[in-house]
Amino acid sequence: MTRKTLNIGLIGSGFMGQAHADAFHRAGLLYRDLPLQPVLHTLADATAELAASAAARFGFAHSTGNWRTMLADPEIDVIDITTPNAMHFDMALEAIEAGKHVYCEKPLTVTLEDARRLRDAASARGVKTMVAFNNIKTPAALLAKKLIDRGDIGRLTRFRGWFDQGFFNDPEMPWSWRCSREQAGSGSLGDLGSHVVSVAQYLMGGVESVVGQEQTFFEARPAQGRGSGYGAAADASGARLKVENEDQFQALVSFTNGAGGIIESSRIAAGKVFGIYWEISGTEGTIVMDGERFNELKIARYSEPKHDRGFKTLLAGSQVEQFNGFFGFDFAGGGLGYFDVKVIEVHDLIHGIAGQERCFPDFAFGYENQRIIAAMEQSVAQRSRVTLGE
Numbered sequence: 338m339t340r341k342t343l344n345i346g347l348i349g350s351g352f353m354g355q356a357h358a359d360a361f362h363r364a365g366l367l368y369r370d371l372p373l374q375p376v377l378h379t380l381a382d383a384t385a386e387l388a389a390s391a392a393a394r395f396g397f398a399h400s401t402g403n404w405r406t407m408l409a410d411p412e413i414d415v416i417d418i419t420t421p422n423a424m425h426f427d428m429a430l431e432a433i434e435a436g437k438h439v440y441c442e443k444p445l446t447v448t449l450e451d452a453r454r455l456r457d458a459a460s461a462r463g464v465k466t467m468v469a470f471n472n473i474k475t476p477a478a479l480l481a482k483k484l485i486d487r488g489d490i491g492r493l494t495r496f497r498g499w500f501d502q503g504f505f506n507d508p509e510m511p512w513s514w515r516c517s518r519e520q521a522g523s524g525s526l527g528d529l530g531s532h533v534v535s536v537a538q539y540l541m542g543g544v545e546s547v548v549g550q551e552q553t554f555f556e557a558r559p560a561q562g563r564g565s566g567y568g569a570a571a572d573a574s575g576a577r578l579k580v581e582n583e584d585q586f587q588a589l590v591s592f593t594n595g596a597g598g599i600i601e602s603s604r605i606a607a608g609k610v611f612g613i614y615w616e617i618s619g620t621e622g623t624i625v626m627d628g629e630r631f632n633e634l635k636i637a638r639y640s641e642p643k644h645d646r647g648f649k650t651l652l653a654g655s656q657v658e659q660f661n662g663f664f665g666f667d668f669a670g671g672g673l674g675y676f677d678v679k680v681i682e683v684h685d686l687i688h689g690i691a692g693q694e695r696c697f698p699d700f701a702f703g704y705e706n707q708r709i710i711a712a713m714e715q716s717v718a719q720r721s722r723v724t725l726g727e
């Protein structure tokens with residue numbers, strides 16, 4: 338039986354644009370239960386040339402150098418936004434107003450007010466939305482949620498989580514939009530910390546108050562020469578540009594369920610590559626996830642007889658439904674990779690669009706993520722604890 342189609346209009350063909358295009362291809366191929374077949378309809382980039390060459394490479398039928406033309410195209414069902422942070426707002430708002438479903442990279446926006454406007458606009462227009470917090474789509478995170486909901490670790494008492502990467506520890510890594518307040522907002526906090534905040538939201542629930550501090554060690558960077566994104570090289574002229582946001586951030590967090598914790602981020606952690614780590618303790622046990630081994634969870638359960646207690650390794654696999662597209666039988670430990678998690682995200686997006694419920698995580702979740710980040714930044718500015726309120 339042929340499925341109905343879902344036409345995708347992708348904006349951006351950088352690191353994430355490529356990952357999303359790959360995910361739509363493979364979700365359509367791997368998941369037999371997918372209610373709609375994703376079709377790579379149109380790709381938009383900053384220029385017609387960039388868009389045409391990426392469209393040919395990724396397998397899109399059409400391309401454009403002006404993303405707005407996709408909004409007027411009645412054939413397009415979903416606008417997928419993979420541009421730098423500051424562009425998300427206009428693109429998402431206009432897509433919502435045009436009645437399109439919107440899939441948007443994180444963080445949702447640069448400012449909290451813009452995130453609120455997007456959340457409200459999507460709700461008023463009745464379109465489905467999803468923010469690409471892929472660290473809550475790993476089989477390990479999905480499994481941790483099941484274990485916590487089943488009560489395996491009892492009442493939650495503490496969350497510790499950080500996302501450390503080392504790419505900006507290289508002083509010759511050129512300036513990019515990630516260093517600009519206007520284009521990115523905060524530095525490592527919005528770029529990396531927002532993922533940890535998403536895990537805390539998913540597994541711990543709401544945040545009551547925060548205390549933050551931040552540091553910047555690389556005050557200026559060489560201007561960008563050839564290449565783009567993480568692969569860009571420095572401009573040979575020797576020009577240097579000011580870094581406007583923080584290299585690393587630390588926050589103390591109080592959750593609404595009474596638990597305490599810390600959330601940290603760094604883009605200059607020498608030696609760290611995909612250093613997302615989180616650990617959740619409860620009255621009956623502890624769960625640990627290390628992103629450089631992200632197919633695994635460590636769990637210690639107090640419910641076990643005393644002589645059997647201690648940390649055990651769980652291989653995250655077909656305990657979670659989304660894993661079954663990859664291995665259609667009972668399996669784990671074969672290991673999924675970073676880009677496979679985007680396939681899971683797209684699976685959830687398409688089920689969300691086809692179903693009666695909202696997609697998860699939607700723009701309301703993205704707004705809440707932004708609210709927590711804004712409170713952390715406000716705490717730095719006023720050098721005191723900030724309570725989030727209702």
Ligand SMILES: NC(=O)c1ccc[n+]([C@@H]2O[C@H](COP(=O)([O-])OP(=O)(O)OC[C@H]3O[C@@H](n4cnc5c(N)ncnc54)[C@H](O)[C@@H]3O)[C@@H](O)[C@H]2O)c1
Nearest residue numbers: 349350351352353381382383419420421422442443444566
């Ligand atoms: N979820 C994740 O794990 C993850 C990882 C990396 C980046 N991101 C997010 O993805 C987004 C993009 O990051 P990236 O690393 O892919 O950036 P990138 O610089 O590699 O790609 C950005 C793309 O946007 C295009 N673009 C710029 N201006 C445009 C315009 N006016 N119209 C259309 N396209 C335009 C660029 O040409 C490029 O193709 C950011 O919001 C970032 O925070 C998420």
